Amino acid sequence: MNASIASRAPYRPAARPRPVSAFRALLPAIILFYATIIPMEVRFDIADQTFYPPRVAGFLLLPWLITKLVGGGLRYRAVDGVMLAGVTWMLISFMVYYDPITGLLRSAPLAFDTVIPYLVARVCIKNLTDLRRFLIIAAPGIAIAGGSMALESFSHVPLVKPAAASIFGRLSSYENGVAVGSAKFIEETRLGLLRASGPFSHPILGGIYLSLFLPLYIYSGIRGLPRKLGIVGSVCGFFSLSSGAFLALLIGLGILVTDWVQKKVQFLNWRLIIGAGVLVASLLHLLSQRGLIPVLIRYTLDPATGRYRLYIWEYGTQSVAKHPLFGIGFSDWERLAWMGTSVDNHWLLLAMRHGLVVSVAFLFVLCYGIYHLAISASKTRGFDRNTYIGVAASLLTLLITGFTVAFFGQMVTMCYFFLGMAISLPFASSGRRAI
Numbered sequence: 001m002n003a004s005i006a007s008r009a010p011y012r013p014a015a016r017p018r019p020v021s022a023f024r025a026l027l028p029a030i031i032l033f034y035a036t037i038i039p040m041e042v043r044f045d046i047a048d049q050t051f052y053p054p055r056v057a058g059f060l061l062l063p064w065l066i067t068k069l070v071g072g073g074l075r076y077r078a079v080d081g082v083m084l085a086g087v088t089w090m091l092i093s094f095m096v097y098y099d100p101i102t103g104l105l106r107s108a109p110l111a112f113d114t115v116i117p118y119l120v121a122r123v124c125i126k127n128l129t130d131l132r133r134f135l136i137i138a139a140p141g142i143a144i145a146g147g148s149m150a151l152e153s154f155s156h157v158p159l160v161k162p163a164a165a166s167i168f169g170r171l172s173s174y175e176n177g178v179a180v181g182s183a184k185f186i187e188e189t190r191l192g193l194l195r196a197s198g199p200f201s202h203p204i205l206g207g208i209y210l211s212l213f214l215p216l217y218i219y220s221g222i223r224g225l226p227r228k229l230g231i232v233g234s235v236c237g238f239f240s241l242s243s244g245a246f247l248a249l250l251i252g253l254g255i256l257v258t259d260w261v262q263k264k265v266q267f268l269n270w271r272l273i274i275g276a277g278v279l280v281a282s283l284l285h286l287l288s289q290r291g292l293i294p295v296l297i298r299y300t301l302d303p304a305t306g307r308y309r310l311y312i313w314e315y316g317t318q319s320v321a322k323h324p325l326f327g328i329g330f331s332d333w334e335r336l337a338w339m340g341t342s343v344d345n346h347w348l349l350l351a352m353r354h355g356l357v358v359s360v361a362f363l364f365v366l367c368y369g370i371y372h373l374a375i376s377a378s379k380t381r382g383f384d385r386n387t388y389i390g391v392a393a394s395l396l397t398l399l400i401t402g403f404t405v406a407f408f409g410q411m412v413t414m415c416y417f418f419l420g421m422a423i424s425l426p427f428a429s430s431g432r433r434a435i
Contacts, residue, residue, distance in 0.1 A: 079356030121420025146236025201409030206243020219390030369422025
């Protein structure tokens, strides 16, 4: 493991953790991560509740997590209160919209799947050293998941999910009420290749999931086989052949290219770049007919996809305007007769389902993390600085792609795991721990 890290601090025996203890400290995060590359078809039901792999991992980790939270294993910050307020409102909104018992039973799994990954990341990934170790151990999983997508794409045959379904059965065919199953597995081809899902709930989610890791493996400072496995596995998100996944890859790589350019051009810095970006976004919002979000949706996706998502945005926001506090739960939403039930916008879906409080709270936490990662990057040098930029690139990718697709399945777990990292890493000790 040590040979895979490109940057080292001076050797200090007293501060150097043993490899076994370092692995033990990261084990909960590793368990949760590897649970997310198991197909959601691998599940079982207890008391009318379905337990998918990430949820099972969450319950197994719950005693450890409670012990850590009670025993001072987490340094709480004010922004954690914003996150927990959003999770609490998820419960309240359903209890108000339905009735207290029904609402609690329906919202508790959603809240659990949100808060557990966030807290696991907050407790386990406390600094850049922890993140690099995590990436090294996760690299084989990223490579396996990406490799399975490449294999399915070239062979034109769905492999992973059908194999799991043959043992555990197909998923139920809900929509935004979670589980999305179908009469047959996706066998759509584009560019002469199959749109692959691998172990993920949907091709576009698999593509975005893997793409989130690309800036991390490129910029984190690890080297050798783990870095190569991570990069190759992440790039295999391409085989989802989805515009959202292409967008995710372009955003991550675009930020890294921009960072490389600004290091070569003296007058450029991230404050200037961010300021220019905010100015352009503000002008687009003020001068365009419908505002910033519809412009982004229209011009970051292919025309047909973008046009449909504009309809979703239009009628979805109307639903939020009618039910701004508590949302509409899992109820159907008003829209054109020919439109499907799916809401392909994660942040909008949260507002429609639970009210604005939840969506605004989670977006605030995400933007707060990106902002402070940028500050941390400006105060450090070398591999540490690059790692902060890489994490910020992944989070910005998560932010933007969340406006193009609804997250469910494994993607929900990874979304809030990344939010937890976003809050832990910028406030890590400035002193570099030896590895």
